[in-house]
Amino acid sequence: MPRKSRKDSGCVGGDGASQITAVELKILNVIFKNCDATSKPRLTDWDGIAKPLDMKDGKSAKERFRQICKKMGWFENKEGADQQATPSRKKRALEDADDNRMASSKKIKVEGEDSGHA
Structure with missing residues:
Protein backbone atom coordinates (compact mmCIF):
# COMPACT_ATOMS: atom_id res chain seq x y z
CA MET A 1 0.00 0.00 0.00
CA LYS A 78 -17.95 33.07 29.79
CA GLU A 79 -18.02 33.34 33.61
CA GLY A 80 -18.65 37.08 33.82
CA ALA A 81 -20.79 37.48 30.73
CA ASP A 82 -23.49 39.20 32.76
CA GLN A 83 -21.03 41.54 34.49
CA GLN A 84 -20.64 45.11 33.35
CA ALA A 85 -17.61 46.09 31.35
CA THR A 86 -14.83 47.94 33.12
CA PRO A 87 -15.53 51.66 32.91
CA SER A 88 -13.24 53.87 30.88
CA ARG A 89 -10.60 56.00 32.61
CA LYS A 90 -12.69 59.12 32.14
CA LYS A 91 -15.83 57.52 33.55
CA ARG A 92 -13.85 56.01 36.45
CA ALA A 93 -12.37 59.44 37.26
CA LEU A 94 -15.85 60.98 37.29
CA GLU A 95 -17.15 58.22 39.55
CA ASP A 96 -14.18 58.63 41.91
CA ALA A 97 -14.77 62.39 42.05
CA ASP A 98 -18.46 61.80 42.90
CA ASP A 99 -17.47 59.31 45.62
CA ASN A 100 -15.01 61.81 47.10
CA ARG A 101 -17.63 64.57 47.08
CA MET A 102 -20.16 62.32 48.80
CA ALA A 103 -17.61 61.26 51.40
CA SER A 104 -16.69 64.89 52.07
CA SER A 105 -20.32 65.93 52.48
CA LYS A 106 -20.93 63.08 54.94
CA LYS A 107 -17.94 64.18 57.04
CA ILE A 108 -19.25 67.76 57.16
CA LYS A 109 -22.72 66.62 58.21
CA VAL A 110 -21.37 64.29 60.87
CA GLU A 111 -19.00 66.92 62.23
CA GLY A 112 -21.79 69.54 62.24
CA GLU A 113 -24.16 67.21 64.06
CA ASP A 114 -21.58 66.29 66.71
CA SER A 115 -20.62 69.90 67.46
CA GLY A 116 -24.26 71.00 67.69
CA HIS A 117 -25.14 68.41 70.35
CA ALA A 118 -22.20 69.09 72.63
Missing part, protein backbone atom coordinates in the same frame (compact mmCIF):
# COMPACT_ATOMS: atom_id res chain seq x y z
CA PRO A 2 1.49 3.39 -0.94
CA ARG A 3 2.17 6.01 1.73
CA LYS A 4 -0.30 8.80 2.11
CA SER A 5 1.00 12.08 0.89
CA ARG A 6 1.04 15.09 3.21
CA LYS A 7 -1.82 16.54 1.19
CA ASP A 8 -4.05 13.56 1.99
CA SER A 9 -3.41 13.63 5.75
CA GLY A 10 -6.02 16.24 6.63
CA CYS A 11 -3.67 19.23 6.60
CA VAL A 12 -4.75 22.82 6.34
CA GLY A 13 -2.52 25.45 4.75
CA GLY A 14 -0.42 25.75 1.68
CA ASP A 15 2.02 27.84 -0.32
CA GLY A 16 4.97 26.03 1.23
CA ALA A 17 4.10 27.34 4.70
CA SER A 18 3.96 25.07 7.71
CA GLN A 19 0.78 23.10 7.51
CA ILE A 20 -1.48 22.32 10.41
CA THR A 21 -3.42 19.10 10.72
CA ALA A 22 -7.12 18.94 11.49
CA VAL A 23 -6.29 17.54 14.94
CA GLU A 24 -3.87 20.40 15.65
CA LEU A 25 -6.51 22.89 14.52
CA LYS A 26 -9.03 21.27 16.86
CA ILE A 27 -6.55 21.56 19.75
CA LEU A 28 -5.96 25.25 19.01
CA ASN A 29 -9.69 25.85 18.79
CA VAL A 30 -10.27 24.32 22.24
CA ILE A 31 -7.34 26.28 23.71
CA PHE A 32 -8.58 29.59 22.28
CA LYS A 33 -12.15 28.91 23.44
CA ASN A 34 -10.89 28.40 26.99
CA CYS A 35 -8.73 31.52 27.07
CA ASP A 36 -9.62 34.48 29.22
CA ALA A 37 -11.15 37.37 27.34
CA THR A 38 -8.22 39.46 28.55
CA SER A 39 -5.63 37.08 27.09
CA LYS A 40 -6.47 37.87 23.47
CA PRO A 41 -3.19 38.57 21.65
CA ARG A 42 -2.33 42.21 21.08
CA LEU A 43 -0.49 42.21 17.81
CA THR A 44 1.22 45.35 16.60
CA ASP A 45 2.20 44.29 13.09
CA TRP A 46 -1.13 43.55 11.44
CA ASP A 47 0.34 44.62 8.08
CA GLY A 48 2.92 41.83 8.49
CA ILE A 49 0.07 39.39 8.97
CA ALA A 50 -1.96 40.74 6.05
CA LYS A 51 0.84 40.48 3.48
CA PRO A 52 1.33 36.68 3.37
CA LEU A 53 -2.45 36.23 3.47
CA ASP A 54 -2.92 38.48 0.42
CA MET A 55 -5.17 40.84 2.35
CA LYS A 56 -5.59 44.52 1.55
CA ASP A 57 -3.94 45.84 4.72
CA GLY A 58 -3.45 45.35 8.44
CA LYS A 59 -6.86 46.76 9.25
CA SER A 60 -8.47 44.05 7.11
CA ALA A 61 -6.45 41.32 8.82
CA LYS A 62 -7.33 42.62 12.28
CA GLU A 63 -11.04 42.78 11.42
CA ARG A 64 -10.97 39.27 9.95
CA PHE A 65 -9.31 37.97 13.13
CA ARG A 66 -12.01 39.66 15.21
CA GLN A 67 -14.72 38.01 13.09
CA ILE A 68 -13.10 34.58 13.39
CA CYS A 69 -12.76 34.97 17.17
CA LYS A 70 -16.43 35.88 17.46
CA LYS A 71 -17.54 33.04 15.19
CA MET A 72 -15.41 30.45 16.99
CA GLY A 73 -16.14 31.75 20.49
CA TRP A 74 -12.48 32.49 21.22
CA PHE A 75 -11.47 34.89 24.00
CA GLU A 76 -14.98 35.31 25.34
CA ASN A 77 -15.63 35.96 29.00
Whole structure:
Protein backbone atom coordinates (compact mmCIF):
# COMPACT_ATOMS: atom_id res chain seq x y z
CA MET A 1 0.00 0.00 0.00
CA PRO A 2 1.49 3.39 -0.94
CA ARG A 3 2.17 6.01 1.73
CA LYS A 4 -0.30 8.80 2.11
CA SER A 5 1.00 12.08 0.89
CA ARG A 6 1.04 15.09 3.21
CA LYS A 7 -1.82 16.54 1.19
CA ASP A 8 -4.05 13.56 1.99
CA SER A 9 -3.41 13.63 5.75
CA GLY A 10 -6.02 16.24 6.63
CA CYS A 11 -3.67 19.23 6.60
CA VAL A 12 -4.75 22.82 6.34
CA GLY A 13 -2.52 25.45 4.75
CA GLY A 14 -0.42 25.75 1.68
CA ASP A 15 2.02 27.84 -0.32
CA GLY A 16 4.97 26.03 1.23
CA ALA A 17 4.10 27.34 4.70
CA SER A 18 3.96 25.07 7.71
CA GLN A 19 0.78 23.10 7.51
CA ILE A 20 -1.48 22.32 10.41
CA THR A 21 -3.42 19.10 10.72
CA ALA A 22 -7.12 18.94 11.49
CA VAL A 23 -6.29 17.54 14.94
CA GLU A 24 -3.87 20.40 15.65
CA LEU A 25 -6.51 22.89 14.52
CA LYS A 26 -9.03 21.27 16.86
CA ILE A 27 -6.55 21.56 19.75
CA LEU A 28 -5.96 25.25 19.01
CA ASN A 29 -9.69 25.85 18.79
CA VAL A 30 -10.27 24.32 22.24
CA ILE A 31 -7.34 26.28 23.71
CA PHE A 32 -8.58 29.59 22.28
CA LYS A 33 -12.15 28.91 23.44
CA ASN A 34 -10.89 28.40 26.99
CA CYS A 35 -8.73 31.52 27.07
CA ASP A 36 -9.62 34.48 29.22
CA ALA A 37 -11.15 37.37 27.34
CA THR A 38 -8.22 39.46 28.55
CA SER A 39 -5.63 37.08 27.09
CA LYS A 40 -6.47 37.87 23.47
CA PRO A 41 -3.19 38.57 21.65
CA ARG A 42 -2.33 42.21 21.08
CA LEU A 43 -0.49 42.21 17.81
CA THR A 44 1.22 45.35 16.60
CA ASP A 45 2.20 44.29 13.09
CA TRP A 46 -1.13 43.55 11.44
CA ASP A 47 0.34 44.62 8.08
CA GLY A 48 2.92 41.83 8.49
CA ILE A 49 0.07 39.39 8.97
CA ALA A 50 -1.96 40.74 6.05
CA LYS A 51 0.84 40.48 3.48
CA PRO A 52 1.33 36.68 3.37
CA LEU A 53 -2.45 36.23 3.47
CA ASP A 54 -2.92 38.48 0.42
CA MET A 55 -5.17 40.84 2.35
CA LYS A 56 -5.59 44.52 1.55
CA ASP A 57 -3.94 45.84 4.72
CA GLY A 58 -3.45 45.35 8.44
CA LYS A 59 -6.86 46.76 9.25
CA SER A 60 -8.47 44.05 7.11
CA ALA A 61 -6.45 41.32 8.82
CA LYS A 62 -7.33 42.62 12.28
CA GLU A 63 -11.04 42.78 11.42
CA ARG A 64 -10.97 39.27 9.95
CA PHE A 65 -9.31 37.97 13.13
CA ARG A 66 -12.01 39.66 15.21
CA GLN A 67 -14.72 38.01 13.09
CA ILE A 68 -13.10 34.58 13.39
CA CYS A 69 -12.76 34.97 17.17
CA LYS A 70 -16.43 35.88 17.46
CA LYS A 71 -17.54 33.04 15.19
CA MET A 72 -15.41 30.45 16.99
CA GLY A 73 -16.14 31.75 20.49
CA TRP A 74 -12.48 32.49 21.22
CA PHE A 75 -11.47 34.89 24.00
CA GLU A 76 -14.98 35.31 25.34
CA ASN A 77 -15.63 35.96 29.00
CA LYS A 78 -17.95 33.07 29.79
CA GLU A 79 -18.02 33.34 33.61
CA GLY A 80 -18.65 37.08 33.82
CA ALA A 81 -20.79 37.48 30.73
CA ASP A 82 -23.49 39.20 32.76
CA GLN A 83 -21.03 41.54 34.49
CA GLN A 84 -20.64 45.11 33.35
CA ALA A 85 -17.61 46.09 31.35
CA THR A 86 -14.83 47.94 33.12
CA PRO A 87 -15.53 51.66 32.91
CA SER A 88 -13.24 53.87 30.88
CA ARG A 89 -10.60 56.00 32.61
CA LYS A 90 -12.69 59.12 32.14
CA LYS A 91 -15.83 57.52 33.55
CA ARG A 92 -13.85 56.01 36.45
CA ALA A 93 -12.37 59.44 37.26
CA LEU A 94 -15.85 60.98 37.29
CA GLU A 95 -17.15 58.22 39.55
CA ASP A 96 -14.18 58.63 41.91
CA ALA A 97 -14.77 62.39 42.05
CA ASP A 98 -18.46 61.80 42.90
CA ASP A 99 -17.47 59.31 45.62
CA ASN A 100 -15.01 61.81 47.10
CA ARG A 101 -17.63 64.57 47.08
CA MET A 102 -20.16 62.32 48.80
CA ALA A 103 -17.61 61.26 51.40
CA SER A 104 -16.69 64.89 52.07
CA SER A 105 -20.32 65.93 52.48
CA LYS A 106 -20.93 63.08 54.94
CA LYS A 107 -17.94 64.18 57.04
CA ILE A 108 -19.25 67.76 57.16
CA LYS A 109 -22.72 66.62 58.21
CA VAL A 110 -21.37 64.29 60.87
CA GLU A 111 -19.00 66.92 62.23
CA GLY A 112 -21.79 69.54 62.24
CA GLU A 113 -24.16 67.21 64.06
CA ASP A 114 -21.58 66.29 66.71
CA SER A 115 -20.62 69.90 67.46
CA GLY A 116 -24.26 71.00 67.69
CA HIS A 117 -25.14 68.41 70.35
CA ALA A 118 -22.20 69.09 72.63
